[in-house]
Amino acid sequence: MSTGRSTPSSPTPGERRSRGRGIPDATVARLPLYLRALTALSERSVPTVSSEELAAAAGVNSAKLRKDFSYLGSYGTRGVGYDVEYLVYQISRELGLTQDWPVVIVGIGNLGHALANYGGFASRGFRVAALLDADPNLTGQQVAGLPVRHMDELEEIIAADRVSIGVITTPPGAAQQVCDRLVAAGVTSILNFAPTVLSVPDGVDVRKVDLSIELQILAFHEQRKSADESVAAPEAASVAVVSRRAREHAAPHVTLEEAAG
Amino acid sequence: MSTGRSTPSSPTPGERRSRGRGIPDATVARLPLYLRALTALSERSVPTVSSEELAAAAGVNSAKLRKDFSYLGSYGTRGVGYDVEYLVYQISRELGLTQDWPVVIVGIGNLGHALANYGGFASRGFRVAALLDADPNLTGQQVAGLPVRHMDELEEIIAADRVSIGVITTPPGAAQQVCDRLVAAGVTSILNFAPTVLSVPDGVDVRKVDLSIELQILAFHEQRKSADESVAAPEAASVAVVSRRAREHAAPHVTLEEAAG
DNA sequence: TAGATTGTTAATCGATTAACAATC
């Protein structure tokens, strides 16, 4: 794009793809969806599927699906479609699900409980290596067939089981501290359910699941629906009317390092 | 962009923004993050904050934050920053959190339990109007201070409480059916925790939270990390070597409507 | 006034999509 659009010497999509062997993030995020749909087909012993059919099952459009698959390689057959078993294997391998991923869950409250019992983990390559909690009263209690262990054992467990993925289901106040210990112990991927922004060193991946944020996004769209029922642009009007209170308070700048953690 | 880059008559960002009064999806998804950071500042009675400070607390860069806020209006003061209280109010209003949003939770297993007890709902405008489950043995049991009610009452509750948001925490097999009933009863926003693709009519928003998918995305990156430690492009090599078994089975096309649901 | 910080511009980047040549 930077070298002009009409010259045939500009980088081709093929060249761009191979640069750094990068599968786009958006594609990676959809691979699990495809895999789920393919697994369902596999269980029904369906041998092949077209991009159109698979896309419908995964809830995307077929052009996007074919583009996504093109990053993995040419695994389809023109005029026929994709072999279900073969594609299940290729996507599993690409996602790293052909190996075993031990995970620890830290914070065995309601949510930790729910996750420990969640069937979706074991069915993929994920294995709950340990359940950890800071509360000594919980230690030793059985949850989902596993004993809750005390936080003191965290480093030991991670080293012994070569755990690289940690799930944080603690209260928000404890999350950063737990995260730091996980990282120091060798964990390089974190799934965070606590409503906190975690800071981690380079090389550590964090993904977050935030129930409250999802609801707020729904509320935004829900509000728009009601607004559309009444006037044309009711929002634009009310913005101007809203009290401008407090705009006069100008005050010195404050660092918010503490507030963030 | 479509009308050429050098002509001054191409649409300005201002024009683009006002077209349809659209706040970009990516911006809407970040507003709850800003709101959370601002709420923490508000509790510490911090009066003003700069884009740089607030961005750090929310985990984004400051240019993005300022761009995001520019879609809401000009709520900052040059040379000073943003008034915390004023911005909390504006974002809350924009997200629709100044009103009450009754929600129902359907499926009171481990996860439904966890959500019913989740503090983050009540603190925003969200109120759990009812907990519903199909199991008669659960009916009447208290969960998070609320009685579990039977699915038979779903339509009645939604109508009576004007519920527009439903949370689905059922097993995957029941999710589409529950979704259909919610929508028929008047719900127009759904937060889906079941690992299923839901189909809904136009005008209904669905957001999904999928624990297993998040873990799979982490596994993908985790795998890449280990790969990078060993050879330069180990992946590219092994792709070619992998057995091409099953590519010969070509078979008739199958509809997969049932598999999807 | 001098210093600070917003709001906006414009360039870049990444993702989506329709269309179709390649090919089974």
Next chain:
DNA sequence: TAGATTGTTAATCGATTAACAATC
């Protein structure tokens, strides 16, 4: 061969980012 469907192209769209003029 005729019909079907992939893999790829190229256009479009939306999101990110650095830079800086406007302005408190």
